[in-house]
Amino acid sequence: MARIELKNVTKKFGSVAAVDNLDLVIEDGSFTTLLGPSGCGKTTTLRMIAGLETPSDQGEIWLGDRCLYSAKEGHYVPPAQRKLGLVFQSYALWPHLTVFDNIAFGLEIAKLSRKELTKKVEHIASVLFIGELLQRFPNELSGGQQQRVAIARVLVMEPAVLLLDEPLSNLDAKLRMDMRAELKRLHAETQSTIIYVTHDQLEALTMSSQIAVMNHGKLQQYQDPMTVYHHPANIFTGDFIGNPKINLLPAEAIQADGGVQVSIGSLTTEIAGARMPENIGTEPLKITTGVRSEDFRVATEASPNMVRGTVYSVLPAGSQFYLKVKLEEEMITVTVYEDLHLNIDDPVWISVRSDRVKCFDETGLLIWRN
Ligand code: ATP
Numbered sequence: 001m002a003r004i005e006l007k008n009v010t011k012k013f014g015s016v017a018a019v020d021n022l023d024l025v026i027e028d029g030s031f032t033t034l035l036g037p038s039g040c041g042k043t044t045t046l047r048m049i050a051g052l053e054t055p056s057d058q059g060e061i062w063l064g065d066r067c068l069y070s071a072k073e074g075h076y077v078p079p080a081q082r083k084l085g086l087v088f089q090s091y092a093l094w095p096h097l098t099v100f101d102n103i104a105f106g107l108e109i110a111k112l113s114r115k116e117l118t119k120k121v122e123h124i125a126s127v128l129f130i131g132e133l134l135q136r137f138p139n140e141l142s143g144g145q146q147q148r149v150a151i152a153r154v155l156v157m158e159p160a161v162l163l164l165d166e167p168l169s170n171l172d173a174k175l176r177m178d179m180r181a182e183l184k185r186l187h188a189e190t191q192s193t194i195i196y197v198t199h200d201q202l203e204a205l206t207m208s209s210q211i212a213v214m215n216h217g218k219l220q221q222y223q224d225p226m227t228v229y230h231h232p233a234n235i236f237t238g239d240f241i242g243n244p245k246i247n248l249l250p251a252e253a254i255q256a257d258g259g260v261q262v263s264i265g266s267l268t269t270e271i272a273g274a275r276m277p278e279n280i281g282t283e284p285l286k287i288t289t290g291v292r293s294e295d296f297r298v299a300t301e302a303s304p305n306m307v308r309g310t311v312y313s314v315l316p317a318g319s320q321f322y323l324k325v326k327l328e329e330e331m332i333t334v335t336v337y338e339d340l341h342l343n344i345d346d347p348v349w350i351s352v353r354s355d356r357v358k359c360f361d362e363t364g365l366l367i368w369r370n
Contacts, residue, residue: 085159
């Protein structure tokens with residue numbers, strides 16, 4: 001079984017904890033993405049799973065019921081015996097070998113018969129749509145095709161787990177999009193466990209079954225993409241995921257009959273059914289709200305329960321329009337999906353979708369889940 005478990009894993013480089021007490025279970029058959037900014041410890045985590053890096057004196061790593069690393073037992077399985085497939089950002093194909101021979105390389109070392117080897121190479125090549133390219137050399141391929149050969153070369157060895165470290169980052173935007181779709185299909189077809197490292201939040205949202213958000217070596221949140229997007233566990237995650245960036249706005253909260261009333265300046269909304277934390281006195285609680293740009297409502301005429309703002313800029317983006325709107329104190333970014341024919345300095349009226357407002361306490365943690 002290709003379930004991976006990291007228990008209390010830490011990796012220090014000098015005094016820097018690149019990975020700090022990480023507990024993570026990657027389920028068999030999942031597409032799990034390690035996501036976070038540069039230096040957050042994603043690659044180090046992947047390299048520890050692969051066996052290319054050894055944790056610092058504590059913790060355990062398991063593959064199914066096989067212990068790959070245990071500090072306590074002094075147990076360490078070297079990379080070649082872990083049977084994991086690794087694809088890095090640079091494809092490093094053999095330039096003097098054809099695509100066929102590049103893919104067949106590992107099978108030849110494993111001494112498969114020519115017939116069996118050919119069958120496996122042709123099968124994996126057809127899954128990755130490179131069946132027509134088998135006689136070409138790497139320098140006769142596009143970046144995307146080279147990338148698929150690199151993946152085919154790993155997949156043909158039938159690894160229990162495929163580890164991918166930013167494999168698409170050398171590709172142009174269009175090719176990256178196509179390759180995301182193909183990787184996702186590949187995952188569905190092979191049912192393999194994929195662990196994917198990226199700093200690209202859109203890549204994580206579009207491809208993963210689970211996202212592990214990391215920062216400073218620590219796990220921030222580990223859930224499915226929609227939950228991470230709509231219910232970020234903390235400000236860091238809310239801010240890191242989403243484009244345009246989430247609007248982070250200071251606000252005050254008080255208990256009302258049906259829930260908690262939140263005031264972002266004069267913009268008020270209610271978190272239905274929510275209760276204020278205990279023992280905080282009678283003063284309004286100072287919080288930070290997170291509102292995604294698409295969770296504002298915009299009207300071009302005065303409407304009840306909406307506050308007036310002024311258009312600061314309009315950025316048309318084809319299917320949607322990004323507005324910067326100046327409210328009393330704050331500048332907000334709003335996405336609208338129709339052309340409201342707005343110009344700079346036009347008045348607009350704004351409200352928020354109460355079911356989408358995220359409230360964070362002074363330590364940055366999500367308070368209520370609506
Ligand atoms: P990126 O997206 O830039 O690749 P990352 O999230 O994958 O970043 P890591 O490569 O895991 O981050 O690095 C985590 C931290 O550990 C960083 O501060 C990095 O400088 C440090 N680090 C990583 N490898 C080493 C090393 N071999 N020696 C010293 N420090 C290292």
